[in-house]
Amino acid sequence: MTMVEYRNEPFTDFKQEVNRQAMQDALEHVRAQLGRAYPLRIDGQEIMTDRRSASINPGQLKQIVGYVSQADADLARQAIEAADAAFQDWQHVAPDVRAGYLFKAAALIRRRKFEFSAWLVYEVGKNWGEADADVAEAIDFLEFYGREMLRLAEPQPLTPTPGEENRLTYIPLGVGVVISPWNFPFAIMAGMTCAAIVAGNTVVLKPASTAPVIAARFAELMEEAGLPPGVLNFVPGSGGEIGDLLVDHPRTRFVSFTGSRDVGLRINERIARPAQGQLWIKRLIAEMGGKDGIVVDSSADSAEAAEAIVASAFGFQGQKCSAGSRAIIHRDKYDEVLELIIEKTKQLTIGLPEENYPIGPVIDESAYNKIKEYMEIGAAEGRLVAGGDIAEGDGFYLQPTVFADVAPEARIMHEEIFGPVLAVCKAGDFKQAIDIFNNTEYGLTGSVFSRNREHLEYARRHMHCGNLYFNRKCTGALVGVHPFGGFNMSGTDSKAGGRDYLLLFTQAKLVSEKW
């Protein structure tokens, strides 16, 4: 297969009237489809259940985005069995044919890009730019993993030896349970699913309960792309109710999870115990939380640093695993950078995602309450300099909040809040700033702003995180450009969107023939 070279899908420029109009049209088109019912998909069959969960627009609580059927234990079991049966054929489908489904799906999404963005605006409260980036990343994952499978299917280099023909091939594992989060409900969900599928595995996909409609649209789209029945089984349902069953099932070969630390650790523990009749050691790919930070050196450009800090802390209301929720600033720059952070934070307006305000709602009531609690904790641990309260609107709106003078040991410097709360901490010198940065159990993303080469090289060696950026924000990793994954309690460092990722969904088989 001759392929055009992989390129990142460009972001949409919403300054252009033509794109603004296209987005308005898409929002209107999707608005007319809100409130529909969505089925499970098992072995190519659509199953509507009596029990449905309502997906609510977090920015306008009266608006129901859709009613999604819910898998119970029996249906979850059926989905595993269907995936297991489909694996018998799918594992032998040629890699280029498997990749072809991803390329077709990418083309279908690209054609309906604004529409998918509009679903994200309604379902999780992303503003237009954030929604567009999520859709672009989904396209990127499909294009990238399709090509990666083609690469892995090529003859692999081995040391030649006389009288033998040796071949190493990457074969699939089996049935994969994919459990996805709500914060990149399209990109991460589609990326994890399609990586597993293109490598020759079959999948049972359980999306996050707060973002099941976008996943239902994706499952529908994969069927439109012609994916054979049983390769992708779609089982929305409560993680608390069916999660253990999916993870524990003896035919589950691997679990690909992205979500919180606690759920990831729970899965890690459970998969270690073999179920009766289980033939393998289950594999876990787990990408979890973060407590990411930006270090500002005395030599940094203050304006650039402040802009990056505010963008990293408050983009999508701080609900990114890569969100920069800590700013660690050298004492010489502290007052200046803090002033700029406050000024830029106060400029952020809050309102309906549909109307493209920079700051929208947080995902649901429990997140809203948890973040409010952290605002109280922050008030005791630091000096409130911006926000600190709820914001108006018929949804879960909170003000972007900044606490200054926070001590390195404070809870808001260690615990993942996953909301629009930034802790600012003063460091005596650069090395101390790096020590403060490293002083959490997580290790996902980090940034340094410095013009001092020695300091940058020191940071390169000593900052312990999977994605480290110099003189730029710590969010916004691009597929293929910035392979993504974290250390320590941030997960297994799978490096999604990188050359190592697909290997996690395969096992290498060596066949040696004596001549």
Ligand code: NAP
């Ligand atoms: P979450 O609460 O852990 O949920 C993630 C998924 O796990 C959901 O589908 C959830 O289903 C499911 N789940 C819940 N309990 C389960 C159980 N006992 N067994 C199996 N599955 C279960 O996380 P989230 O709130 O969706 O996402 C936010 C978290 O994800 C943050 O910590 C963030 O840092 C992390 N994240 C990490 C990355 C990364 O690449 N490192 C990327 C994005 C997000 P229900 O929705 O039905 O509960």
